Amino acid sequence: MRASVLRRLGGALGLILCWAVAAKAAAAQEEPLQAFRDGRTLTLVPGAGNTAVLELPGGRTQRLDLPDRAQAAALVLLDGGWAMAGSYPDATGGRRLFLLRGNDASARPLPEPPGQEGAERRDPVLLVDGGRLAGLAWLEGDGPRSLSVRAASWTGKGWQTPQRVSFPGPGSQLALAGAVLDDGSWLLAWSAFDGEDDEIVWSRRIGETWLPVRRLSAGNAVPDITPALTSVRGGALIAWSRYDGHGYQLRTARFDRGEWRDERAAAPTGSLYPSFLAGPDGMHLLYMEAWPRAWSVLALDGEGRVAARASIASALDRPVVAFDGDEVRMRWPAEKRETSARWGKTP
Numbered sequence: 035m036r037a038s039v040l041r042r043l044g045g046a047l048g049l050i051l052c053w054a055v056a057a058k059a060a061a062a063q064e065e066p067l068q069a070f071r072d073g074r075t076l077t078l079v080p081g082a083g084n085t086a087v088l089e090l091p092g093g094r095t096q097r098l099d100l101p102d103r104a105q106a107a108a109l110v111l112l113d114g115g116w117a118m119a120g121s122y123p124d125a126t127g128g129r130r131l132f133l134l135r136g137n138d139a140s141a142r143p144l145p146e147p148p149g150q151e152g153a154e155r156r157d158p159v160l161l162v163d164g165g166r167l168a169g170l171a172w173l174e175g176d177g178p179r180s181l182s183v184r185a186a187s188w189t190g191k192g193w194q195t196p197q198r199v200s201f202p203g204p205g206s207q208l209a210l211a212g213a214v215l216d217d218g219s220w221l222l223a224w225s226a227f228d229g230e231d232d233e234i235v236w237s238r239r240i241g242e243t244w245l246p247v248r249r250l251s252a253g254n255a256v257p258d259i260t261p262a263l264t265s266v267r268g269g270a271l272i273a274w275s276r277y278d279g280h281g282y283q284l285r286t287a288r289f290d291r292g293e294w295r296d297e298r299a300a301a302p303t304g305s306l307y308p309s310f311l312a313g314p315d316g317m318h319l320l321y322m323e324a325w326p327r328a329w330s331v332l333a334l335d336g337e338g339r340v341a342a343r344a345s346i347a348s349a350l351d352r353p354v355v356a357f358d359g360d361e362v363r364m365r366w367p368a369e370k371r372e373t374s375a376r377w378g379k380t381p
């Protein structure tokens with residue numbers, strides 16, 4: 035994180051949280067990925083070397099071979115199977131994308147989109163429309179501070195010519211997230227440096243046209259980081275963390291009729307790294323509590339408001355989450371640890 039941001043944060047808690055952000059980004063490739071659809075759950079668990087284990091619905095598993103030093107970034111359930119995407123360093127010192135598509139029995143590679151212009155492609159986001167693979171978005175450029183946002187449509191046989199969603203900015207563009215809305219439009223959000231601090235920005239594709247990139251919130255002088263995005267009936271929900279003067283605090287907003295509405299704080303100071311989980315009773319939001327260290331899950335209503343919370347103290351990385359009646363179960367496959375918590379009222 036930039037020295038100017040560190041100066042603004044100040045204090046022991048701010049420095050601890052800045053270190054946690056950097057450490058989290060570096061370790062992201064070692065964390066499991068989960069996909070949810072129609073009551074089914076798919077989990078990708080990193081394995082030894084260049085392998086991963088896919089935990090399929092029904093308790094079966096599938097071993098996957100990945101490129102050397104690959105970083106898996108996206109996992110989705112499709113009609114009749116699944117798809118995953120990630121990136122890996124190539125022989126020239128750059129970075130390329132890899133994609134796999136499979137079912138319960140086998141997996142095969144998909145081609146990456148054509149026309150790579152930058153030395154690096156990273157952080158792919160798979161876009162799914164009604165169970166069908168619709169497209170892919172990713173970051174591309176010659177280095178961390180020259181990345182732009184690109185996207186391409188999948189025809190069922192190959193990729194269309196990539197579109198440029200954003201140009202390189204005055205600094206980094208990071209943490210790309212995306213979803214397909216129920217009207218068929220594509221929505222992307224990411225964290226972009228505006229010359230002073232990081233802001234959450236977004237763009238929407240209607241038909242074949244990407245709208246101009248806009249800020250989600252009014253401009254401010256504090257960092258906004260690590261957005262997560264999911265589609266819901268009539269729109270989308272977003273979650274991210276903003277520095278509030280003491281630490282990073284989880285915030286949420288709802289996309290409705292072409293605008294972001296109802297922005298609010300969703301958890302206390304020290305809430306980071308959100309991800310959405312679709313449970314049997316609706317949408318949920320997983321995040322890390324920095325101090326005391328814990329992982330918490332929020333149950334959200336149809337408008338994105340917090341209805342209940344479950345929390346488990348743990349210093350481990352992101353868990354695999356499952357829902358069982360009035361309990362939330364968290365599992366850390368590498369440590370062979372599993373525990374559960376009951377839903378409770380939010381503080």
